[in-house]
Every structure is written in C-alpha cells, then in structure tokens.
Amino acid sequence: MTAKPLAIVTGGKRRLGAEIAAKLANAGYSLALVSHVDSSPEPPLAAALEKSQTEWHAFTFDLSTGNPDELIDAVSVHFGRTPDLLVNNAAMFGQDDWETMTLETLLAHFRLNLFSPLLLSKALVQAAGPKARPAIVNILDQRIVNPHRDQISYTLSKQALATSVRSMAASFAGRARYNGVAPGLVISTDDYTDDQESRLAGMMPLGKLPSPSAVADAIVYLATAQDVTGQVIFVDGGAHLKSFDRDFMHL
Numbered sequence: 001m002t003a004k005p006l007a008i009v010t011g012g013k014r015r016l017g018a019e020i021a022a023k024l025a026n027a028g029y030s031l032a033l034v035s036h037v038d039s040s041p042e043p044p045l046a047a048a049l050e051k052s053q054t055e056w057h058a059f060t061f062d063l064s065t066g067n068p069d070e071l072i073d074a075v076s077v078h079f080g081r082t083p084d085l086l087v088n089n090a091a092m093f094g095q096d097d098w099e100t101m102t103l104e105t106l107l108a109h110f111r112l113n114l115f116s117p118l119l120l121s122k123a124l125v126q127a128a129g130p131k132a133r134p135a136i137v138n139i140l141d142q143r144i145v146n147p148h149r150d151q152i153s154y155t156l157s158k159q160a161l162a163t164s165v166r167s168m169a170a171s172f173a174g175r176a177r178y179n180g181v182a183p184g185l186v187i188s189t190d191d192y193t194d195d196q197e198s199r200l201a202g203m204m205p206l207g208k209l210p211s212p213s214a215v216a217d218a219i220v221y222l223a224t225a226q227d228v229t230g231q232v233i234f235v236d237g238g239a240h241l242k243s244f245d246r247d248f249m250h251l
Contacts, residue, residue: 005030013040013041020087084132087219136177137219138179169230186214209237
C-alpha cells in the first residue's frame with residue numbers, strides 16, 4: 001500500500017495554519033504540525049483531522065532558535081519517510097515603525113520569518129535526497145509589492161522571503177519546487193470591527209476580502225503542480241494592485 005504524501009505545516013494548529021492543515025488533510029496528506037508551544041489543534045482543525053482519519057503528529061519546536069535538521073529528522077523518523085511538502089507558515093508580526101525599529105526587532109523577525117524557512121527548506125531538500133523533489137511553499141503577504149509604513153520589521157522580512165522565491169527556486173533547480181502564496185486580510189483579529197471589515201472589503205478590486213480557504217486552495221495547487229517553481233500567487237482580493245498608506249487595521 002502506497003503511503004500518503006506527508007506535509008509539514010509550521011504554525012499549523014491555529015488561524016491560517018489550521019485552515020491550511022485541514023485542507024491538506026482533506027486532500028489526502030499526512031501531517032506534521034509544528035508549533036513553538038505544546039497545544040491542541042483548533043476545534044475546526046481537530047474535527048477535520050478526525051473526519052478524514054488523517055495520520056498526524058504534533059511537534060513542539062522553537063523555529064527561531066532550534067536546529068532545522070533536528071526537526072526534519074524528527075518528522076522523518078516518526079513517519080518513516082521524508083516529507084513531500086513543507087509549508088512555511090509560522091511568522092512573527094510586530095508593530096514597530098522606522099522610529100521604533102531596532103537591531104533586536106529586525107533580528108527577531110528575520111530569524112523566524114526568513115532564516116527559519118530558508119534553513120528548513122535546505123534541511124528538507126538534503127534529507128529527501130537527489131531522487132525526490134519536495135514542494136516548498138512560503139506564506140508571504142500582499143504588502144510585498146506595495147509596502148506601507150507600519151510593521152516595518154515584519155514587512156522587510158516578508159519582502160526578503162518573497163525575493164528568496166526566485167533565488168531558491170533557481171538554486172534548488174530539479175531538487176525541489178519552491179513557491180510562495182501572498183495572502184491579504186484573510187483572518188482578522190479583535191482589532192477589527194464588522195463595519196471596518198465591510199469598508200475594507202469595498203476597497204479591494206474584487207469588492208471582497210479573501211478567504212483562508214482560498215489561500216489553502218492555492219497551497220494545495222502548488223503542492224501538486226509538478227511544472228511550477230519560482231512563482232508567487234496572490235490570494236488577496238486584488239489588494240496588491242493598490243497602494244495603502246497604512247496597515248489594514250489602521251484604515
């Protein structure tokens with residue numbers, strides 16, 4: 001019996017990561033869900049895992065300080081095979097601007113949002129060997145093309161990760177497919193009111209905010225699109241086509 005494909009989803013137990021994990025479970029993937037604290041999957045994800053009878057395991061790992069090789073080894077040993085897909089979803093989202101930006105804020109964001117995805121990707125490709133071609137998908141942000149003045153350390157780190165898509169796709173060549181998905185405002189926080197979300201939806205070229213399910217659909221596509229590498233798919237209601245002066249929470 002052929003084993004199901006195996007996916008690692010960092011930050012895969014909550015919010016967008018949970019939506020991605022649930023969609024992959026429904027698509028027939030076994031799952032390695034990575035988080036920096038030992039916690040249970042959100043209820044909708046738990047229900048999806050139960051319904052699909054997905055083989056899954058939680059891995060508690062600090063991506064900002066841990067050795068990526070150790071995580072890839074742990075996942076491979078537990079499942080008895082190397083992963084076929086890596087979704088670099090975990091991220092840090094600070095609230096600094098140019099005046100409050102420091103070496104510490106930059107290093108913290110770049111460690112988790114850039115260095116960790118790059119080194120995890122390297123570790124996976126090395127572990128998979130020359131005959132495999134794993135898929136790697138990085139979660140970016142629509143702001144990478146029209147940045148504003150808010151969350152500057154976060155923005156810079158995501159811009160750098162976006163730039164890595166073409167560079168690493170070329171570098172990995174036939175050893176891995178390396179792509180990105182750039183969401184817009186898909187899951188709001190308590191900072192947003194219903195009226196505000198309605199106004200923001202009206203600002204989008206498509207007249208609506210994107211759904212987390214649509215982001216997950218793009219990842220499933222890239223996971224299986226054997227002829228696609230070095231690409232970024234925007235799932236943002238068209239937000240990247242416009243320039244916003246502030247982050248959505250301030251509009």
